[in-house]
Amino acid sequence: KAGVTQTPRYLIKTRGQQVTLSCSPISGHRSVSWYQQTPGQGLQFLFEYFSETQRNKGNFPGRFSGRQFSNSRSEMNVSTLELGDSALYLCASSIRRPVEELFFGEGSRLTVL
Amino acid sequence: GENVEQHPSTLSVQEGDSAVIKCTYSDSASNYFPWYKQELGKGPQLIIDIRSNVGEKKDQRIAVTLNKTAKHFSLHITETQPEDSAVYFCAAGVKGNNDMRFGAGTRLTVKP
Numbered sequence: 001k002a003g004v005t006q007t008p009r010y011l012i013k014t015r016g017q018q019v020t021l022s023c024s025p026i027s028g029h030r031s032v033s034w035y036q037q038t039p040g041q042g043l044q045f046l047f048e049y050f051s052e053t054q055r056n057k058g059n060f061p062g063r064f065s066g067r068q069f070s071n072s073r074s075e076m077n078v079s080t081l082e083l084g085d086s087a088l089y090l091c092a093s094s095i096r097r098p099v100e101e102l103f104f105g106e107g108s109r110l111t112v113l
Numbered sequence: 114g115e116n117v118e119q120h121p122s123t124l125s126v127q128e129g130d131s132a133v134i135k136c137t138y139s140d141s142a143s144n145y146f147p148w149y150k151q152e153l154g155k156g157p158q159l160i161i162d163i164r165s166n167v168g169e170k171k172d173q174r175i176a177v178t179l180n181k182t183a184k185h186f187s188l189h190i191t192e193t194q195p196e197d198s199a200v201y202f203c204a205a206g207v208k209g210n211n212d213m214r215f216g217a218g219t220r221l222t223v224k225p
Contacts, residue, residue, distance in 0.1 A: 004156070033213075042119070042202060042217035043157070056212050090156055101147070102213065104156030 002027065004105035006091050012111045018079040021108045025072050025093030031055075032074040033102065034066060037088040046089075049074050050097050078110075086112045115140040117205050119216025126193050127224050134219045136203035137185040143205040146179060146186045151200045151218075160201075161188070193223045 005024040013019050025032050034046040045058035049068035066076040072093075078085055088109050092102035116139040126132050138146075144165035149157035163170045163177045163186065170177050174193075179186040186205075190197055200220050206213040 035215075043204075043215040045212050045214065048212070058212065092156075101159050101162070102149075102157075104149075104158065106154065106156050 004091055004093050004103055006089075006105035006108050008108060009106065010109045010111075012113060013081050014113050015081055015083060017081050018077060019081060019110060020075055020077045021089055021091075021110075023074045023076075023091030023093075023105060025074070025091075026095075026103055029093035029095050029103070030072050031094040031097055032068055032072065033092045033094070034074070034076050035090045035092065036060075037090055037107070038086075043090065046076065055097070081112045083112050086110060115143060115205055115207070115212070115214040117203060117214045117216045119203050119219060121219060122217065123220045123222075125222045125224065128193060128195060130193055132190045132193050132197070132221055132223075134188045134201055134203070134221070135185060136187070136205075136216050137183075138205040138214075139184065140205070140207065141181075141184065142207045145206045146177070147204050147206075147213075148175075148177060148188050149202045149204065149215075151202065153199075157202055190221075193221075195223050195225050197221060198223045 007022045031050045033048040035043040048056040052068045063079045068074045088107040090107045092104045119136045147162035150160045151157040174191045176189045200218045203216040204213050
């Protein structure tokens with residue numbers, strides 16, 4: 001069974017640009033969560049999608065958004081990038097709600113210059 | 114909301130020794146406490162979890178204990194091996210609320 005797939009793995013953007021990251025969950029998993037990982041901050045919850053609806057949202061500004069498609073694939077978008085948005089963005093899928101075991105992808109490492 | 118604190122931030126042990134990582138949480142409603150291991154260049158992977166109706170759980174060399182009264186839980190790794198070297202994260206969550214909160218992580222180094 002294929003794991004969680006995230007693309008792209010690495011990307012470099014400049015301040016003010018926007019970025020879209022993609023996540024394909026494990027087949028059959030319907031919940032997709034997004035986390036931001038920065039050194040010293042651990043993993044910060046961004047949002048969670050289930051059945052194409054955002055079910056939960058962390059404490060991030062409106063520049064961070066996401067969506068989920070009917071095949072459970074998810075995308076997250078960050079607009080008007082800031083230097084502080086440089087981070088590893090992790091996607092995790094779970095088979096059901098309420099979410100317990102999270103299966104993480106390898107992440108998309110975003111560098112903002 | 115939930116706040117999870119994790120200590121220590123770095124831990125170095127000799128191969129064969131034990132390693133202990135501790136976490137505290139703030140929300141008394143939290144009832145699910147997983148531990149994740151993250152190796153370099155990879156995403157976190159669940160290694161063990163415990164629910165609030167259990168005080169201790171063991172899986173081979175790994176054990177987790179939970180003290181609900183004190184709101185803290187710990188990861189114990191015995192007979193450490195170099196391949197145990199990684200970053201370990203604790204997390205706390207509330208069943209029905211999918212917002213899993215993570216600690217800041219502990220970088221464990223096991224010296225051969």
